[in-house]
Amino acid sequence: KKDNFDAIFLAIGAWQSRNLGIVGEDLDGVVSGVAFLERVGSGQPVAVGRKVVIIGGGNVAIDAARTTLRLGADRVTVLYRRSRKEMPASPEEIEAAEAEGVDIQLLAAPIRALGDNGAIRQLELIRMELGEPDAGGRRRPVPVEGSETIIETDQLISAIGQFPEIIPPARDGAMRNIPSTRWNTIGGDPRSMYTGHERVFVGGDLFQGPMTVVAALADGRKAAYSLDRSFAVGTVQPEPLHFNISKGTLDAIDREAFEAMKTSTRERMPELDTAQRVRDFTEVELGLSEAQAKREAERCLVCGCAAAFECKLREYMNEFQVDWRVQPSKKIHFQRVAVMDTHPNIALDPNKCVRCERCVTACRLFQ
Ligand SMILES: Cc1cc2nc3c(=O)[nH]c(=O)nc-3n(C[C@H](O)[C@H](O)[C@H](O)COP(=O)(O)OP(=O)(O)OC[C@H]3O[C@@H](n4cnc5c(N)ncnc54)[C@H](O)[C@@H]3O)c2cc1C
Ligand code: SF4
Ligand code: SF4
Incomplete structure (x- = not known):
């Protein structure tokens, strides 16, 4: 100030x-x-x-x-x-x-x-x-x-282990209203990154303790959003929830869904041989060859929904800030069923169902 x-x-x-x-x-x-x-x-x-x-x-x-x-x-x-x-x-x-x-x-x-x-x-x-x-x-x-x-x-x-250097309020009065935690980090709201004091925001290792670059970047993005909103509307608002649901982690979902797929192992990154690499700081990983990169890309399961960017349900969930995290069941039981592809232009693959119930609603309203 x-x-x-x-x-x-x-x-x-x-x-x-x-x-x-x-x-x-x-x-x-x-x-x-x-x-x-x-x-x-x-x-x-x-x-x-x-x-x-x-x-x-x-x-x-x-x-x-x-x-x-x-x-x-x-x-x-x-x-x-x-x-x-x-x-x-x-x-x-x-x-x-x-x-x-x-x-x-x-x-x-x-x-x-x-x-x-x-x-x-x-x-x-x-x-x-x-x-x-x-x-x-x-x-x-x-x-x-x-x-x-x-x-x-x-x-x-x-x-x-490392920890942040936080100046105690006794040494700097400006720190008096900044919350600190018993892990010697600065406290704040994990969605808005707001410390609760004036327009002071926090993020990265200072907030979470030693973490990763990706985690620090995510904090920076969240803080930038709420900071910007605080200037635009006068109050701190966290980033809106994005409707991104998933059937679960690889460990949790039924393996049956993948049974028809060919298993292929990850390409091994070519590296400098060890005797050579300990001599200096030359990059150890040499990069995938074109053929390896193609094979690696072919391992993609195309697991996402192709309609995700045009989906109205997703758009409305975002717009009305529906908290999708409260789900009735964490695990959706998977039962493989045949894909219907008798129509010349339309294929219906119920295996992709995420229980959004749009089809049920459509049936009820229009049939
Ligand atoms: C040796 C090492 C290896 C790591 N390896 C990995 C890894 O492989 N992958 C991974 O994801 N993460 C790794 N990390 C962790 C990662 O570096 C941190 O989680 C990340 O950099 C945290 O980002 P940050 O912006 O919170 O803080 P930092 O990246 O630490 O940035 C803080 C900045 O603030 C500056 N600063 C400090 N005090 C003041 C002050 N009083 N006034 C002004 N500026 C100040 C510093 O100079 C620095 O530029 C590693 C960390 C270390 C130390
Ligand atoms: S779409 Fe392909 S690359 Fe992306 S998460 Fe699914 S399997 Fe991995
Ligand atoms: S169509 Fe269904 S699966 Fe695809 S984005 Fe919308 S809600 Fe998700």
């Missing part, structure tokens, strides 16, 4: 790294994954150890591992305290890191960094086992007593 801004969209991301909370964390050679990658990404000089240990199982840990390998580390070890199934990093990234020579040690956690002349030299770690599930449903890692071991290392990169 002081600087004549009418609205603010807060989206500063989640750049603070969680501390490991172990003795020796302040030794030279101990660095956070985000700080390390930020320096590499912005072209600043970075020190890279010969025997690097990375703590964490997410994308930051895997990115840091693959980066240190490319910058000349002799040995790169990732320690993750749960099992592979719980690793938050994308499976393809994990596989690629292993193919390049990264050693991923599961069910292992650091307990102490040991140094010499102020610099890290060794790391003491302990083996873990999975206990009862925690509040989030993931099995809690429990240390296995007596399983402590020491490994040599000259660089420890911690990548166990």
Whole structure:
């Protein structure tokens, strides 16, 4: 306001790294994954150890591992305290890191960094086992007593999570009315991205905690809509609901619907061979050939409705903001029936029915 801004969209991301909370964390050679990658990404000089240990199982840990390998580390070890199934990093990234020579040690956690002349030299770690599930449903890692071991290392990169840097109201009075959550994020309405205070909106990692690019983009789009509406009509209105229904996820719908279809596996993306790709940051994926791209496109099941963009029902649902999410049954039982194609121009395929009941209405009104 002081600087004549009418609205603010807060989206500063989640750049603070969680501390490991172990003795020796302040030794030279101990660095956070985000700080390390930020320096590499912005072209600043970075020190890279010969025997690097990375703590964490997410994308930051895997990115840091693959980066240190490319910058000349002799040995790169990732320690993750749960099992592979719980690793938050994308499976393809994990596989690629292993193919390049990264050693991923599961069910292992650091307990102490040991140094010499102020610099890290060794790391003491302990083996873990999975206990009862925690509040989030993931099995809690429990240390296995007596399983402590020491490994040599000259660089420890911690990548166990990030959170946004939020200035407390005591330091900046402007933050007094901005809601914050116990996850150290800014609170707001997930549909309009409105914080509830003046014209302040929020989105991305600052709102959701560390997520994905796609999730951040979606927040930005929602915030842009409600911001625009707030100027146009004077109140904050979220994006209207779009009538996009589905028969369910692949796991939930009846497989019978696909039985008549030929199964074809996904094309494998050609990649640089591993010896070559760890030398520098050249793009690993080489792109599909034309023939592969065509085969991949032919796998499309044409599962959507061809009438979706002209459909009156959909148009009215959007116009009258019918909340289609309240459905009587989540799963529509599928029973394959024959397609009627005896008419020269019209084919009727009841297998495509989504229970919109337009035909029932048409029958009742016009027959
Ligand atoms: C190493 C790493 C790997 C990742 N890999 C993937 C991946 O493979 N796929 C994926 O989908 N997601 C990945 N993510 C997550 C993804 O990057 C984030 O979810 C996404 O970028 C969040 O977008 P955002 O706009 O909320 O914040 P950011 O993209 O973090 O942008 C925040 C911006 O605000 C700026 N800023 C910060 N503080 C201030 C301030 N006080 N004043 C002004 N500007 C400020 C920052 O400089 C930055 O430009 C990865 C993240 C990391 C760290
Ligand atoms: S129409 Fe084809 S590409 Fe699109 S979701 Fe369905 S199967 Fe996939
Ligand atoms: S015709 Fe039926 S299936 Fe197609 S868009 Fe309209 S409601 Fe959806």
